[in-house]
Amino acid sequence: MLETEFNVRSPAPAWREETQRAASPEVLLETRTLCFDAGGRRLIDRIDIDIRAGRRTMIMGANGTGKSLLLRLLHGLIPPTRGEVLWRGRPLDRRGRHAQAMVFQRPVMLRRSVIANLRFALAVRGFTGSERTMRETEALQRAQLEGLAARQARVLSAGEQQRLAVARALSCAPRILFLDEPTASLDPVSTHAVEQLIREAHADGVTIVLATHDVGQARRLGDDLVFMHAGRVVETGRVSDVLNAPRSEAARAWLEGRLYLDSSS
Amino acid sequence: MGSFLASLGEAVGLIVTGDPDLLEIIGLSLRVTLTAVAAACVIGLPTGAVVGALRFPGRSLAGVVLNSLMGLPPVVVGLMVYMALSAGGPLGPLGLLYTPTAMIIAQTILVTPIVAALTKQIVEDLHADYAEQFASLEVGPFDRVVALLWDARFSLMTVALAGFGRAVAEVGAVIMVGGNINHVTRVMTTTIALETSKGNLEVALALGVVLLTIALIVNGAVMTFRATAARVTYA
Numbered sequence A: 001m002l003e004t005e006f007n008v009r010s011p012a013p014a015w016r017e018e019t020q021r022a023a024s025p026e027v028l029l030e031t032r033t034l035c036f037d038a039g040g041r042r043l044i045d046r047i048d049i050d051i052r053a054g055r056r057t058m059i060m061g062a063n064g065t066g067k068s069l070l071l072r073l074l075h076g077l078i079p080p081t082r083g084e085v086l087w088r089g090r091p092l093d094r095r096g097r098h099a100q101a102m103v104f105q106r107p108v109m110l111r112r113s114v115i116a117n118l119r120f121a122l123a124v125r126g127f128t129g130s131e132r133t134m135r136e137t138e139a140l141q142r143a144q145l146e147g148l149a150a151r152q153a154r155v156l157s158a159g160e161q162q163r164l165a166v167a168r169a170l171s172c173a174p175r176i177l178f179l180d181e182p183t184a185s186l187d188p189v190s191t192h193a194v195e196q197l198i199r200e201a202h203a204d205g206v207t208i209v210l211a212t213h214d215v216g217q218a219r220r221l222g223d224d225l226v227f228m229h230a231g232r233v234v235e236t237g238r239v240s241d242v243l244n245a246p247r248s249e250a251a252r253a254w255l256e257g258r259l260y261l262d263s264s265s
Numbered sequence B: 001m002g003s004f005l006a007s008l009g010e011a012v013g014l015i016v017t018g019d020p021d022l023l024e025i026i027g028l029s030l031r032v033t034l035t036a037v038a039a040a041c042v043i044g045l046p047t048g049a050v051v052g053a054l055r056f057p058g059r060s061l062a063g064v065v066l067n068s069l070m071g072l073p074p075v076v077v078g079l080m081v082y083m084a085l086s087a088g089g090p091l092g093p094l095g096l097l098y099t100p101t102a103m104i105i106a107q108t109i110l111v112t113p114i115v116a117a118l119t120k121q122i123v124e125d126l127h128a129d130y131a132e133q134f135a136s137l138e139v140g141p142f143d144r145v146v147a148l149l150w151d152a153r154f155s156l157m158t159v160a161l162a163g164f165g166r167a168v169a170e171v172g173a174v175i176m177v178g179g180n181i182n183h184v185t186r187v188m189t190t191t192i193a194l195e196t197s198k199g200n201l202e203v204a205l206a207l208g209v210v211l212l213t214i215a216l217i218v219n220g221a222v223m224t225f226r227a228t229a230a231r232v233t234y235a
């Protein structure tokens, strides 16, 4: 019922149709020799990747390899030391950032009620009046938290908090959603619920970029895979291709559960 | 010991019978202190939140200044306000010296840095938690400050109470700028000092009991707000 009303009042944005029509989807986000240094170390090293509209890109690699840093750079939370991030062919700016949303590994919940958390994000992004109320209701339903709308967000379980974080990010209608190991600390049931939210978002046309070290999750959710090792991208391709027949030694070792120490280059 | 007990008895008598002079003094104390704390919050909460949450040139210097001002000696504040308000001072023409307003000004100057410095600390800690989410949503500086103050409200109540505790117990500055004039600027602390020196222990003790009771109530309130803050944050 609400879903219908929502569609009538704010029809799906034009880009969604565009995405579905196009044979080779537009490159939404691309990096050019992206580097990030801190503490005298090169933590992100000359990364060049394309992220296409409507695709689900999995960023994989061992802990400490730079997945979170790459997501932060892609989302414009930290400035690159060298290189650049292009949003639809132009340097990422404020307007580009407004079309993006991010869910952090540990969900950041304001010390407010569930509904107030949604309202805050929507208000900041300029939604007002009945449109905002509608999006709040929709997000609550999406996260299956209707019964907990008035509850303090920080007393929710980890799974509920992460569902709320995803729904909050999606409520602002992003074109692209970054997720940093969103299920790393969740049990299988909560993981399934969060993955379902991600699938629904993708079905609605949202481009997904997800960092994970869970091979099963990458297979379940991913189209494309970017494999990282020590701050570099060592392999890219379709998820199944890379996971079934890794070409790089780093990916092969990691998938076999071997410790791969490479400092040659 | 016997005379102490007798004085204490008389003191309690003064309180229970609601001695009008006593009530007047307590009333003025509360009016001056609450006004000063309110003014200190109006200035100190946003100042502390801005220094605690926003990045701007001179931010760390501002933090150092706030922390140093927190330790301002009351008599120095009294002297400054006295000089400003005395006949030859820049604000002399306002004729505020030896009025309750002068005491409010002195206490506001004393309490504002306390409120601001404690607020800065609380807001800074909360902002460390929120910063990435705020950056992701692109929350502007004004909205940041408002959101942090709102979300820290229970902790900030304890800050206001700390300011109140400091102001209500303060004697040096208010006696210098208020003059301890009977029925005009006599508050609990200045009366206790005066009556003790005159040997009127029962009045001094009665006011001492009232001050202690206020301190206990304030502490109880602080604990309640702490518990509420912990319940809301679940941390």
Ligand SMILES: Nc1ncnc2c1ncn2[C@@H]1O[C@H](COP(=O)(O)OP(=O)(O)O)[C@@H](O)[C@H]1O
Binding pocket: A038, A039, A043, A061, A062, A063, A064, A065, A066, A067, A068, A069, A070
């Ligand atoms: N701001 C920073 N300053 C210095 N080192 C950092 C900073 N952020 C991350 N690192 C380091 O960069 C490396 C990659 O971190 P991260 O992106 O969090 O890895 P991942 O998400 O793949 O586990 C780690 O060695 C981490 O310690």
Ligand SMILES: [Mg+2]
Binding pocket: A067, A068, A069, A105, A180, A181
């Ligand atoms: Mg990480």
